[in-house]
Amino acid sequence: MFTAPLNLFTSFSPLTSISHVSAATAPAAVTYKLVKQSETMVTSGARQVNYNWVPSNATKATEVLHVLEIDLTNPYVQLNAMGGPQGSVTAKQSVGAMSKETGAVAGINGDVFRTGITTEAVPMGAQITSGQLLVSSEQLKGMYTFGVTQDRKPVIDNxxxxxxxxxxxxxxxxxxxxxxxxxxxxxxxxxxxxxxxxxxxxxxxxxxxxxxxxxxxxxxxxxxxxxxxxxxxxxxxxxxxxxxxxxxxxxxxxxxxxxxxxxxxxxxxxxxxxxxxNNSGQSYDQSSFQMMVSGHTLLLDNGVAAAFSRDIDGVSGSANRARTAVGYSKDGSTVYLVTVEENGGRKGVTLKVLQQMLLQLGAWKAVNLDGGGSTTMVSRPLGEFQVGLTHPTSYGTTQRQVANGIGVYTIAPQGTIKGIVASGSKTLFIGQQSNFSLKAYDNYFNPIDPSGLTPTWSIDKPLGAFTEGTFLASKSGTAKLSVNAGSASDTIPIEVIGEAQISKLIVEPSTTLLKPGMTINAPVKVQLTDGRQLSLPASSVAWEFYGFTGSSSNGKITIDKVNSNITAGYAVARYDGFGTVAALASGTEKPLEDFEKVSYKVGFTATPKETVGNTSITTGVQGRESSNVLLMDYDFTVGAGKRYANAVLNDGKGITVTGTPSALTLDVLGDQSYNWLRAEFTDVNGKTVYATIADKIDWMGWKNIRVDLAAAGLKGPAQLTKLYIVNAEEDQDERALQGQLAFDNLALQYPPSGIKVTNSTIVMTVGSKQAKVDGKKVTLPGAPFMQQGTNTNFLPLKFVADSLGAQVLWDNKSKRVTILRGDTMLELWVGSNKMTVNGVRQTLTVTPTIVNGSVYVPVRVISEQLGQKVDWVSKTKTITIH
Known part of the structure; x- marks a missing residue:
């Protein structure tokens, strides 16, 4: 028999929140405070704590701070430097992989490192692992380092x-x-x-x-x-x-x-x-330290925000970014491993704000580590045997491969069972299934085998069905999941996301071609009102098809049959009633260039002038060994500011793009440089048009990409003049200065003439059922009216939508009306001030209503959301839509 502890955290007693005045650049100072949201033990002497960064003039947190607190007075916890596979200093790996390889129970990323194909990504500063110096410091100005001595004292020095x-x-x-x-x-x-x-x-x-x-x-x-x-x-x-x-x-x-x-x-x-x-002159033998991991600029010194010891432009210090830092308390007993999250609506913080966060934590001295896309924290949940991501990275669940990290280790012996914990997904979507299991931990907070325990599960609100440890979510809301085994128990919060939490629903189809037999990858994401961006599981998405018949499976849409005489088809993705649309159009796909029989020159140009590189049409490239590709090498190492490398086609005259295509597809061999990849066109009017191929080249190997040329505003016939990359001045530390790209199989997608819409002229008069559509008299089902108190004109929605060639769909249960026109889906709810336009939530000042069985909407909904112009003549009370 055993009893779960009443309080797992009695050995730690931080303040829940402290206020301070931010050094923000707002006209008036804004007071911020860290508010503790949750905490859990990782192992004896280490716990993981989450804080919200809350401004006094708002009710919601702006950013989230994650902290691993390490008690150096506890003999069972240790810190050490982690590195590449099998101790390599030249091979990167993720923080999660480092932790699993070395047995760490938690960890963060460490030193800054150079990226690109002409460097080995070795840590720029010193690294000591288990008392052995693996990498020396470089002759650079202002680079600070964190270490722990053999007598367990933290040190931050240059x-x-x-x-x-x-x-x-x-x-x-x-x-x-x-x-x-x-x-x-x-x-x-x-x-x-x-x-x-x-x-x-x-x-x-x-x-x-x-x-x-x-x-x-x-x-x-x-x-x-x-x-x-x-x-x-x-x-x-x-x-x-x-x-x-x-x-x-x-x-x-x-x-x-x-x-x-x-x-x-x-x-x-x-x-x-x-x-x-370099500050005290004291020399240290490598054996003086248990571990050492270097960083960048000094952040705190003697309990105050320090002047930055190194130029912070190289780490985008004045911009909001994900951040990683390490610091320690005044008495040297506590080390703080810190990350600030950047994902979805969370943008991260500047280094000045990070300084204030660290001060509130109680840090006395602190150094900045590699941030941005490198920022990663992993930790072992209580009762679990493996580490996992503590929070999303800048890339979601993908961990960037980095040079080294700081790992947290336990040397505690096997203890006696102390408590149990429920394990499973805490955030779910309706229709999603999650398996929950029982975990157990000992008196050192390390996991032990829970076999022999018989758990009993329960949930305090009916958000779904719970069967033998498997929960199927069927209703949105929050609840507490409880598990009992003998006299021990545990509860965890469960959140099932509902439509009220969604600010944006995003569908990203791999193509918008409407063609029988076509299979379209259509992943769906949600952006929540609290800033989180999450991927919707395919099982939680309901699809509706208009203009064609098809099926959906595992996030893919297969088109079976396209209806006759339509200009567009619509794949509507819904989650809990909240919808977005992928507008599809029938058309053709034509090859543009496969580089097999090229009769023109390709060249290389770059900015600034110090940039070097080369382009060629060659064969033997990995993955395309037997075919030709366009290859581009670039080197931005010398020079400053915004940098460009261009693969110039046909001496800048370009290759001909016939007609007006809606999209360009191409295969790109990525180098994971995180540079911005673009294409340059000259359109029919001689205007230069730019199209983004990828915001970040975040992949290695070949990848097929679709580029939306309609969104770029390309009017054909045109010329494709360049394929090029940009290394912007901001966040240059996040991107490689050297690399190699290749391009192949360029093709164009053509709808017949885009998605055609009807642009009729509609004339109505407030109070009259008589109207005109393109000069022809018609009788309305009900007269337009002006709502008293708001001076807002209301129009019969279905009549106006029909006259503009839109499809109107009515859901009686939810009182929702859906309008499909061109590439737009507009949804409104009778009696509600909410509205969505292509999956983006918006707010109405006045609500739609039903009069004599017809839905009436404010006139501005028509003008602003369906792209029409509305004229109002108050003297005659005439409304003209055109």
């Missing part, structure tokens, strides 16, 4: 690397660094590996030491302190053993001469190095 190699004959030579990529030193902007000596260990798994060093290497392999191999002018091919390292030098009379003249095969070599504080 370190430099100092080393010396001593040959058997007593000759010494300065060691510049350990396991470093090539970079430019500061402030002199020198090449890091010219006339220098570097050490590389077995942790360096990249094929070169390093790539793009602008030097000719000379190397010596040292095993167990003895020189075993020397190579002058070429790299050593022998793999570095765990008990050895390579000394790599360059320069005709410097490091190369030292290797050639003083490192003799069979001789002993001594290599010594340390880290030195």
């Amino acid at each position: 370190f430099s690397f100092s080393g010396m190699v001593t040959a058997a004959d007593g000759t010494t030579f300065k060691l510049t660094g350990l396991n470093k990529s090539a970079y430019r030193t500061e402030p002199d902007r020198a090449y890091s590996h010219v006339d220098t000596l570097y050490m590389y260990t077995s942790a360096w798994t990249a094929p070169e030491r390093p790539i793009a060093s602008s030097t000719i290497p000379s190397e010596a392999l040292i095993v167990d302190g003895n020189v075993t191999e020397v190579s002058i002018g070429t790299p050593i091919k022998t793999a570095i053993p765990a008990n050895g390292y390579i000394l790599r030098g360059s320069g005709n009379k410097t490091a190369t001469d030292f290797i050639k003249s003083h490192l003799i095969i069979g001789d002993k070599v001594t290599t010594e190095y340390s880290l030195q504080s």
Whole structure:
């Protein structure tokens, strides 16, 4: 028998909320406070806490702060640096993968790193894992580092690397660094590996030491302190053993001469190095630290917001972004691992706001870590054996591969059972199924096998059916799920999302071609009023088809038969009555270019002028080994500001796009550079038109993409002149400066002439049933009227919609009217001030009503939402729609 604890968190007692004045740029200062939303133990000595960042002039949180609090006085919890697979410093992996590989129970991403194909993405600062220095610091200004000493004291300081190699004959030579990529030193902007000596260990798994060093290497392999191999002018091919390292030098009379003249095969070599504080001058041997992970600028120092030690433009410090930081308390007993979420409506914070958040947490000293798309926190839920994402990343559930991270570890022994916890999805959609299971934990808050326990499940509100641990949501709302096993119990909140929480429903069809036999990928997302953006499971989406018959399965629509004499078909996606539309049009698809028989030139241009690159039509590219593709290499390393790399077609005259296509499809070989990919056209009037191919190149390998040319405003016939990428000045730290792209199989999609709509002229008079449509007299089912008190004219909706060629659908149960016209779906509810336009919630100032069986709507609904112009003559009370 056992009893669940009354309070799992008695060893921690933070303030629930504290106020402060933000350093925002608003005309008047706004008071913000952190409000604790939830907390849970991860392991003995570590807990995970979520805070809302709430302004005094609003009721909802603007941003969300996630914190791992580590109690360094607890002997069972440890921090360590995590890195690439099997300890590699040159191979990235996600924070989740690092944690699973090393057994961490929680973790965050760590150091900033360079991206691109001409760098190894090695951490820019020092890294110590389990007391061993794996990467040295770089000669850069203002880069701060977090570490924990062997006596469990946290340290944040600015370190430099100092080393010396001593040959058997007593000759010494300065060691510049350990396991470093090539970079430019500061402030002199020198090449890091010219006339220098570097050490590389077995942790360096990249094929070169390093790539793009602008030097000719000379190397010596040292095993167990003895020189075993020397190579002058070429790299050593022998793999570095765990008990050895390579000394790599360059320069005709410097490091190369030292290797050639003083490192003799069979001789002993001594290599010594340390880290030195640039603030105190104190030197540290690697064994002084349990762990170390570097970051960027100093954030807090002695309990106040510090002046930024490094230029924050490189990390978009003045923009709202996802953030990662690490800090510690004044007494050094508590470490705070911190992330700020950026996803959906949550935009993240500036570094100045992050400073204020950290102060409220109680941090005394803190350093900024890599942020933006790299920001990731994972943690092990209580009772679980595996870590999972604590919150969405900037990419949703996708974790970016990063250079290193800070892991939280437990060394507690197996304890006795202390409590149970229910495990399963806490946020669901109607129609979604979730499996819940019983977990158990010991007195160290570590998971234990719950076998032998017989759980009893219950839910306090009828939001769905619960059968043997499986819950099927059928109604929106919030409830508490309870589980009992013996004398132990647990409750968790359950949220089933309802339509009232939705601000926007988004469908993203892979094509808008309306053609029998076509299969369309149609994922649906919801944006909630609280800023969250979530993917709807296919089982929760109800589809309605108008203008064609078809079926839906697993998020895909298959078109069976298209109705005769229609200009458009509509696939309406609904969730809990809330709808959005994908407007489809019949048409054709024509190839534009497959690069197999090209009779024109392709070229490369770039901005700024220092940018280098190349374009070519070539074969043998991975995934297209036997066919031609358009290949583009680019290098933005030198230069500043906004940067462009262009694949120029036909000397800028372009290739001909016949007619006016609605879309361009193409295959793109991505390089995961996160740059912006675009296309440039010259339209029929000689105007330059730009179309976005991808907001972020966030994939590796080939991907088929559809580009909406109608939305771009392209009028044909036209010329496709460029395919190009943009590395914008903002957030450049998030994107690679070097890379390679390829393009293939360009094709155009053509509706006959877009989606045709009827543009009749309708003349009505308030109080009269007589009207005119294109000059012809008609009798209305009811007269337009002016609502008393609002001076708003109301029109019979169905008559106006029919006259404009729209489809009108009525749902009697919900009193909902749906209008489909062109590429627009408008929905209104009788007696309600809510309205949706293509899945976006809007608010009406006056509500639709029913008069004598007809739905009447405010005249502005017609003019603003169906794209018509409305004229009002007050003297004659005449309304003209045209």
